[in-house]
């Protein structure tokens with residue numbers, strides 16, 4: 358399948374070239390040299406750690422015209438250049454290579470201010486936007502094939518991460534990307550490893566890290582004050598996302614307590630207990646050891662909940678394989694919660710419709726093709742975050758939007774292609790086995806550990822001696838200088 362943006366490339370390049378010339382002639386800073394290899398299109402998003410931009414690779418690179426998402430990291434608070442968060446992310450990402458995990462294609466550093474830019478493969482869609490489109494625009498649910506394929510690929514990427522001792526810790530629909538037109542159309546890519554840590558790294562509870570993550574996908578053990586993460590926290594999030602794919606509504610939509618970061622989110626727990634019932638010591642023996650279970654006897658232990666029944670909320674028969682899998686992901690006791698490897702083997706994935714490679718093709722021949730919207734691009738913001746590009750320009754990429762009085766307007770949605778072959782379940786299982794058996798090396802040639810997640814969730818117990826963040830920053834900056842010249 359061809360790249361639908363081919364016909365627009367010349368125009369995009371010309372526009373971007375004009376823009377660069379204009380900026381260079383004007384009062385703006387000189388663009389860093391590494392940026393010359395890209396046409397910067399504009400800003401596509403903003404997260405906790407910085408801004409995300411859309412760019413295209415320029416000739417003479419063999420990848421010319423390819424879309425890239427460049428994540429610019431904010432400076433750390435003490436202004437000492439590349440932040441520890443970025444360092445962790447980059448070290449991790451450089452070793453990761455899997456078809457369901459977003460690929461880091463380049464690392465750039467601005468020597469002037471030591472700011473860091475990571476260039477990832479660009480994905481046109483994410484589950485947040487896909488769900489929103491079905492709920493607010495299309496007014497119909499995702500088809501069963503799409504739900505199953507998205508879930509299978511998400512679990513496949515997660516199994517790879519967990520097998521390599523990586524816990525994502527912030528899985529949510531906007532972090533689960535789906536490729537648009539091209540060879541990988543409809544393929545899931547797990548993104549945003551800003552919060553991920555290698556298992557052996559020293560652990561800090563969420564509140565000590567000062568990190569605020571969306572609470573809707575947060576596992577109950579974390580809400581009750583658990584000090585250690587396990588890969589089971591990601592499986593809880595996958596359960597919440599599975600339910601959201603089925604109903605188009607977040608499953609547990611708690612109100613976050615404002616103020617300093619606080620792991621104890623009573624309203625979120627309340628939302629969970631209302632659907633799943635109250636957790637009990639019989640079913641979850643280590644519950645009694647959790648700090649917030651002990652401390653908040655009145656609210657947490659005292660309140661009686663009428664179990665609404667998960668199957669009612671997600672409209673599934675309690676006997677269906679889909680319900681069985683979902684309830685195993687939403688098991689209270691993290692030690693009993695299903696692992697990604699076990700979930701991939703679940704009966705749900707062996708029944709028709711079988712999961713496939715392109716999750717976005719229609720379920721049945723003749724079924725309506727869904728035009729998912731492309732990402733809006735703010736062409737007024739450049740890498741400095743504030744500098745105005747040419748506001749009147751019209752970027753006619755499939756990814757960009759026309760500027761209309763400074764507001765963003767979505768480009769015309771493109772049709773999803775049909776007819777991408779679906780991967781038969783046997784080949785997926787075979788692929789999966791090969792991947793679990795540790796075939797292949799990551800790009801850096803570093804053999805990675807595999808095959809641990811078919812057992813129970815790993816506890817983070819090994820605490821290795823470590824440099825402090827400042828040391829790591831200095832060491833890493835030095836390494837980057839040597840690496841990047």
Ligand SMILES: Nc1ncnc2c1ncn2[C@@H]1O[C@H](COP(=O)(O)OP(=O)(O)OP(=O)(O)O)[C@@H](O)[C@H]1O
Nearest residue numbers: 402403404405406409426477478479480483531549
């Ligand atoms: N590789 C990519 N391709 C296309 N869009 C991306 C890519 N990576 C991130 N995005 C999009 O950019 C936006 C910001 O992403 P980012 O990961 O920085 O923050 P977030 O996930 O929205 O929030 P937070 O960082 O607070 O968890 C999101 O809409 C995300 O879907």
